[in-house]
Amino acid sequence: MDPDFPLWLRSTHLLNFVLMGIVLRSGWEIISSLPRFWWRNDCKPGTEWIKFTRRRLPQEEGVYTSLMDERTASPLLTLPGRKNIGLGRHWHGLGVTLWLVNGFVYVVLLFATGLWRRIVPTSWDVFGEAFDSLKVYLGFGVPSIEHFQPYDALQMLMYTAVVFLLAPFLILTGIAMSPAVRSRFPRYVKFWGGHQGARSLHFIGMVLMTAFIVMHVGLVFIVHPEYNLPHIVFGVTDTSRYAQAFTIAIITIVAVIGFWIALSYATLADRARSQRVLVALTEPIRKLTLNWMKPRMGRQNVYTEKDISEFHWTNGLPPTEDESTEWLAHRDSGFRDWRLEVGGELSGKTLHLGLAELRRLPKTEYVAVHTCMQGWSATSKWGGVRLRDLLEVLGPRPEGANYVMVTSYGLAQEMYDHRPREPFYAVLDLEMVEEDDTILAYERNGRPLEVHLGAPLRLRVESNHGYKMVKWVRSVEWITDFADHGDGRGGTREDAALQAFNGRI
Incomplete structure (x- = not known):
C-alpha cells in the first residue's frame, strides 16, 4: 500500500x-x-454583465416580476x-x-x-x-x-x-x-x-x-x-x-x-x-x-441615501379584481378609507387603524438592501412604524401568543398543489417581531409607498429575504402556533415548499 x-x-x-x-x-x-448577473446592486434592466436567457426586460417598474424571469x-x-x-x-x-x-x-x-x-x-x-x-x-x-x-x-x-x-x-x-x-x-x-x-x-x-x-x-x-x-x-x-x-x-x-x-x-x-x-x-x-445574528443598530451609517437604487424589482403583482375588489376600491380612493386590522381572536380585541393613525405612532426610518431569494436586490429608504410599537397599542402580549401573522389582500401567485390560490401570509416569531428593523412601511424614499411595492402598507424584516415581507397588508394578528394556519409551515412560501420558516440564509 x-x-x-x-x-x-x-x-x-x-x-x-x-x-x-x-x-x-x-x-x-x-x-x-x-439567470442574470449584475455588478450594480439595483439590478437595473439592461445592465447585466452576463445572462442565460434571451428574454428582454421592460424598463418600467412593477410590470414584470422576478418569477416571470x-x-x-x-x-x-x-x-x-x-x-x-x-x-x-x-x-x-x-x-x-x-x-x-x-x-x-x-x-x-x-x-x-x-x-x-x-x-x-x-x-x-x-x-x-x-x-x-x-x-x-x-x-x-x-x-x-x-x-x-x-x-x-x-x-x-x-x-x-x-x-x-x-x-x-x-x-x-x-x-x-x-x-x-x-x-x-x-x-x-x-x-x-x-x-x-x-x-x-x-x-x-x-x-x-x-x-x-x-x-x-x-x-x-x-x-x-x-x-x-x-x-x-x-x-x-x-x-x-x-x-x-x-x-x-x-x-x-x-x-x-x-x-x-x-x-x-x-x-x-x-x-x-x-x-x-x-x-x-x-x-x-x-x-x-445564522439565527443568532441580530440586526445591528446604526446600519444607516453604512447604507446611506447615496446607495438608493435607481430601479426596484418586485415579486408579485398588485391584487386584481379576481383577488380583492376591496383593495382595488381603496387604491382608487387613494386609501382614504383603508384600515389595517390589528389584533385577532387571540388578543381578545381588534383595532382598525388608518394611515393617519399609523403615522401618529413613533416613526422609524432607515436605508436597507432588499434581497430576494431568487438573487435580485435593491436599496431603499424605508419609513414606517415598528411592528412591536404597533402591537403595544393592543396592550400586553396575550397569553399563548407565540407568533405574529401578517396577511395580504393579495393571493399567492400559485399554490404548489394547484388548488385555488389563497391569501398570501407570513408568520414571524417573537425574535423577528422585536427586531428594530421589523416595521410596517408606508413610505419609500420619503414618499408614499408605491402600489407595485405594497401600498398602502408592507412588512419589512431586514434580517430575512423578501419572501417574508408581505405587501398590500390587510391584517396583523397574534397567533399561538403557525401550524394551525395555511399548510402549517409558517407562510405562503413555506407552504409551497419554497423556503424554511425563519430561514435566515
Whole structure:
C-alpha cells in the first residue's frame, strides 16, 4: 500500500466528488431562478454583465416580476429542477455544510500526516517547473512520469490554489449573500461590492471550480492513468491492476451521477416531505451559524441615501379584481378609507387603524438592501412604524401568543398543489417581531409607498429575504402556533415548499 494514498485520502476525495455534485447542481437550480448577473446592486434592466436567457426586460417598474424571469431546468441537470428554488437552497445549504466538514477533515489529516507537501510547494522552483509542464500540455503532450511525485509542478499549484484560495473564496462570497450577515455585518457585504458583487464573484468562483473538477477528473484518465487509477482506487502503485481500477472507477462515476439524478427525482416526488426532511437536517445548522445574528443598530451609517437604487424589482403583482375588489376600491380612493386590522381572536380585541393613525405612532426610518431569494436586490429608504410599537397599542402580549401573522389582500401567485390560490401570509416569531428593523412601511424614499411595492402598507424584516415581507397588508394578528394556519409551515412560501420558516440564509 502506497503511504501517499491512504484510505482516508481516497475516501475524502470520493465524498468530496459526491458533495460537490450536490452543491453545484443545487447552485445551478438557484441560478435558473434568476439567470442574470449584475455588478450594480439595483439590478437595473439592461445592465447585466452576463445572462442565460434571451428574454428582454421592460424598463418600467412593477410590470414584470422576478418569477416571470424564472426558467425551468431539468432534474437531470439541477437539484431538484423544475422551478424549485426553495428546495434547491435547502440542498445547497446541506451540501455546503457536509462539504465543509469533509474539507476540514481532509485539511487536518493532510497536515497531521505530513502529506501537505504533496500539494503545497516548498520551493520557488515550482513556478519554472510548472511553466515547463504547461508548455507540454499546451502542445497536447504529457510530462514524463518522473515529474510526478505524485503530481507535477503545475498540478501542485492548481491544487494549492483550489484548496486554499478558491474554496475559501466561495465560502466567503456565499456568506455575504445571507440577509442575516448583511443586517449584522453590513460592512463585510459592502467589501464584496454588495449583494450583487458577492453573487457575481460567487458565480465566477463556481465556474472555476466546475472547470477544475472536469479537468481534474479528466486528467486522471488521460495523464498516466496506469499509475493514477491504481493509486486512487486501491492505494497501490501496481500498474498490473490498472484494468481492474479503471473498471471500478467508471462504475463509481456512473453510480455517483445516478445518485445525483435520483436525489432530484426523489425530492420532486413529494415536495412537502422533502422540505420537512431538509428543514430538519438544516435547521440545527442555521441555529448554530445564522439565527443568532441580530440586526445591528446604526446600519444607516453604512447604507446611506447615496446607495438608493435607481430601479426596484418586485415579486408579485398588485391584487386584481379576481383577488380583492376591496383593495382595488381603496387604491382608487387613494386609501382614504383603508384600515389595517390589528389584533385577532387571540388578543381578545381588534383595532382598525388608518394611515393617519399609523403615522401618529413613533416613526422609524432607515436605508436597507432588499434581497430576494431568487438573487435580485435593491436599496431603499424605508419609513414606517415598528411592528412591536404597533402591537403595544393592543396592550400586553396575550397569553399563548407565540407568533405574529401578517396577511395580504393579495393571493399567492400559485399554490404548489394547484388548488385555488389563497391569501398570501407570513408568520414571524417573537425574535423577528422585536427586531428594530421589523416595521410596517408606508413610505419609500420619503414618499408614499408605491402600489407595485405594497401600498398602502408592507412588512419589512431586514434580517430575512423578501419572501417574508408581505405587501398590500390587510391584517396583523397574534397567533399561538403557525401550524394551525395555511399548510402549517409558517407562510405562503413555506407552504409551497419554497423556503424554511425563519430561514435566515
